[in-house]
Amino acid sequence: MRKYLIKRSLQVIPTLFFVLFITFMLMKLIPGDPAMVILGPEARAEDVQRFRQQLGLDKPVVVQFFIYLKRVLTGDFGKSLIYKQDVLSLIMERFPTTLTLSTLALFIATVIGIPTGIISAIKHNSFWDLLITILALIGISIPIFWFGMVLIIVFALWLGWLPSVGLGSLENGIWDVIKHLILPSLALGILSMGTITRFTRSSMLEVLRQDYIRTAYAKGLRKRLIIYRHALKNALVPIVTVIGLQLGNLLAGAVLTETVFALPGLGKLMVDAIMRRDFMLVQGEVLFVAIVYIFVNLVVDILYAVINPKIRLSYERG
Amino acid sequence: MKAFLKKLLKNKSAVTGFSIILLNVFLAIFAPLVATCQFDEMDFMYVMAKPGEGGHIFGTDDYGRDIFSRLVYGARVSLMVGIISVGIGAFIGTILGIIAGYYEGFIGALIMRFNDALLSFPYVLLAIAMMAVLGPGIFNAMIAIGIVMVPSFARVIRSAVLNVKEETFITAAKVLGASDFRIIFSHILPNIFPSLIIYSSLNFSGAVISEATLSFLGLGIQPPTPSWGSMLSEAKDFLQVAPHMAIFPGLAILVTCIGFNLLGDGLRDILDPRLRK
Numbered sequence: 001m002r003k004y005l006i007k008r009s010l011q012v013i014p015t016l017f018f019v020l021f022i023t024f025m026l027m028k029l030i031p032g033d034p035a036m037v038i039l040g041p042e043a044r045a046e047d048v049q050r051f052r053q054q055l056g057l058d059k060p061v062v063v064q065f066f067i068y069l070k071r072v073l074t075g076d077f078g079k080s081l082i083y084k085q086d087v088l089s090l091i092m093e094r095f096p097t098t099l100t101l102s103t104l105a106l107f108i109a110t111v112i113g114i115p116t117g118i119i120s121a122i123k124h125n126s127f128w129d130l131l132i133t134i135l136a137l138i139g140i141s142i143p144i145f146w147f148g149m150v151l152i153i154v155f156a157l158w159l160g161w162l163p164s165v166g167l168g169s170l171e172n173g174i175w176d177v178i179k180h181l182i183l184p185s186l187a188l189g190i191l192s193m194g195t196i197t198r199f200t201r202s203s204m205l206e207v208l209r210q211d212y213i214r215t216a217y218a219k220g221l222r223k224r225l226i227i228y229r230h231a232l233k234n235a236l237v238p239i240v241t242v243i244g245l246q247l248g249n250l251l252a253g254a255v256l257t258e259t260v261f262a263l264p265g266l267g268k269l270m271v272d273a274i275m276r277r278d279f280m281l282v283q284g285e286v287l288f289v290a291i292v293y294i295f296v297n298l299v300v301d302i303l304y305a306v307i308n309p310k311i312r313l314s315y316e317r318g
Numbered sequence: 319m320k321a322f323l324k325k326l327l328k329n330k331s332a333v334t335g336f337s338i339i340l341l342n343v344f345l346a347i348f349a350p351l352v353a354t355c356q357f358d359e360m361d362f363m364y365v366m367a368k369p370g371e372g373g374h375i376f377g378t379d380d381y382g383r384d385i386f387s388r389l390v391y392g393a394r395v396s397l398m399v400g401i402i403s404v405g406i407g408a409f410i411g412t413i414l415g416i417i418a419g420y421y422e423g424f425i426g427a428l429i430m431r432f433n434d435a436l437l438s439f440p441y442v443l444l445a446i447a448m449m450a451v452l453g454p455g456i457f458n459a460m461i462a463i464g465i466v467m468v469p470s471f472a473r474v475i476r477s478a479v480l481n482v483k484e485e486t487f488i489t490a491a492k493v494l495g496a497s498d499f500r501i502i503f504s505h506i507l508p509n510i511f512p513s514l515i516i517y518s519s520l521n522f523s524g525a526v527i528s529e530a531t532l533s534f535l536g537l538g539i540q541p542p543t544p545s546w547g548s549m550l551s552e553a554k555d556f557l558q559v560a561p562h563m564a565i566f567p568g569l570a571i572l573v574t575c576i577g578f579n580l581l582g583d584g585l586r587d588i589l590d591p592r593l594r595k
Binding site for chain 1: 431432434435436438439440441442443444446447448449450451452453523527530531534535536537547550553554557558561564565567568571572575576579580
């Protein structure tokens with residue numbers, strides 16, 4: 001296990017290096033002189049020149065990349081031109097909202113996705129299986145921002161049950177915050193819900209076809225016991241990976257959900273940065289989300305090895 | 319081919335998906351004939367008219383433009399972006415996947431490391447970031463969506479190549495002195511084609527949603543050209559007074575994506591049942 005942990009952790013280094021390279025190259029895609037584009041048309045020529053020097057844009061590309069690498073590794077993601085604030089501190093201010101939203105969305109997706117997937121597999125080729133399969137298909141095909149709008153129309157505007165925008169305030173009690181987060185989390189979680197349902201269904205169906213399940217039935221064990229103790233336990237192993245990998249997509253999906261529901265998270269910050277052409281902020285946010293995504297993947301892989309003896313054994317044998 | 323078509327027609331999922339896509343293609347091609355108005359024609363007597371009012375079956379938007387006609391013309395944008403961006407992703411991804419799978423070694427490892435790094439960015443986020451830098455427009459949208467698809471195509475094609483490479487007919491071709499170029503084009507490509515078709519069809523819905531996403535954020539198709547995503551973007555400010563402005567474009571995206579996903583699922587079941595999971 002330790003061998004696996006070390007090897008998997010070391011794999012993060014080259015990936016991180018390439019991620020940094022890609023985010024660096026992103027700025028190189030800006031048509032024209034990046035310094036002029038970043039500072040805007042009203043900037044004085046002297047300021048543009050000074051800015052170019054500060055960022056090292058007057059140096060060869062390779063040198064520029066290493067300057068960027070050094071800056072990022074020391075926690076300097078640059079300065080936002082519209083907020084006049086350090087990019088990393090801006091990100092850290094908004095990250096809790098996005099993380100809460102994404103975690104809640106993942107929770108809803110898992111709590112609904114796994115049981116529906118199990119029901120669909122157990123009742124294979126029945127009406128329930130068909131219904132769940134269709135709903136899961138809708139889940140993976142629906143644009144989340146549109147689903148968010150539909151939720152607002154139905155639950156906020158027509159029924160008036162839940163608020164449509166904003167985050168609420170803890171001063172009004174925890175329920176106020178939860179009430180504000182239900183619709184955005186549901187909208188954000190729909191895609192993951194569809195994915196988890198489909199994956200649980202196919203994973204369960206595969207396990208249910210295994211010989212040891214047939215043996216368990218032949219032994220006369222109760223169906224409930226077979227499904228929950230023997231089938232689900234084995235089917236859940238790959239599902240854990242899928243669930244973990246959803247978190248990264250949810251962080252990205254938050255860009256849209258936060259726009260629809262006007263939530264002050266990373267997504268909203270990103271959209272504002274794009275609209276006002278604050279490239280340093282865009283670059284910083286993309287890099288931040290990618291780093292979070294890489295570490296989530298690392299944790300998921302390690303967890304997978306912990307719960308899956310096959311992976312552990314293959315590494316122990318060397 | 320005959321056997322494939324027979325299997326395709328027997329597969330309910332594929333037939334339903336194919337029918338939906340065919341309808342979309344028909345609407346896109348014959349948009350001027352199907353649409354009841356020009357996509358930018360304004361009916362000042364019926365601004366934000368409800369569905370059915372003034373002869374507008376899906377109603378009108380805040381400029382009095384016919385929503386049905388704009389949806390029909392919007393199908394052109396969605397299909398075009400879908401086809402071209404999936405084409406870009408499949409083309410570059412296949413080349414990289416073949417090089418990484420066939421040659422392996424240092425080049426293969428380098429390509430896959432770079433690939434893994436690209437996969438570290440959530441799909442939509444990378445497209446948004448690229449559009450933010452490149453600037454809005456249909457051409458840039460197709461490039462951005464196509465490029466973010468490259469790593470997943472490369473990964474799928476690489477694993478398909480690794481499987482085919484181990485087959486005896488490849489060893490036989492090598493023994494007979496066939497060049498790498500000949501082996502790749504005459505033996506490997508035809509054998510990885512099913513994987514490419516399946517993966518491409520499954521990626522179409524992702525491309526359609528990505529285009530809608532970019533246009534929704536104001537980064538994709540620019541007005542007055544109608545796109546389903548930009549129609550939703552305009553609709554978000556009128557949810558209270560004109561919810562139909564949001565309902566119909568969203569339904570169009572949903573139905574189209576269901577079509578592509580059903581076709582993809584069906585093709586996967588027919589061409590490679592092992593990939594079902």
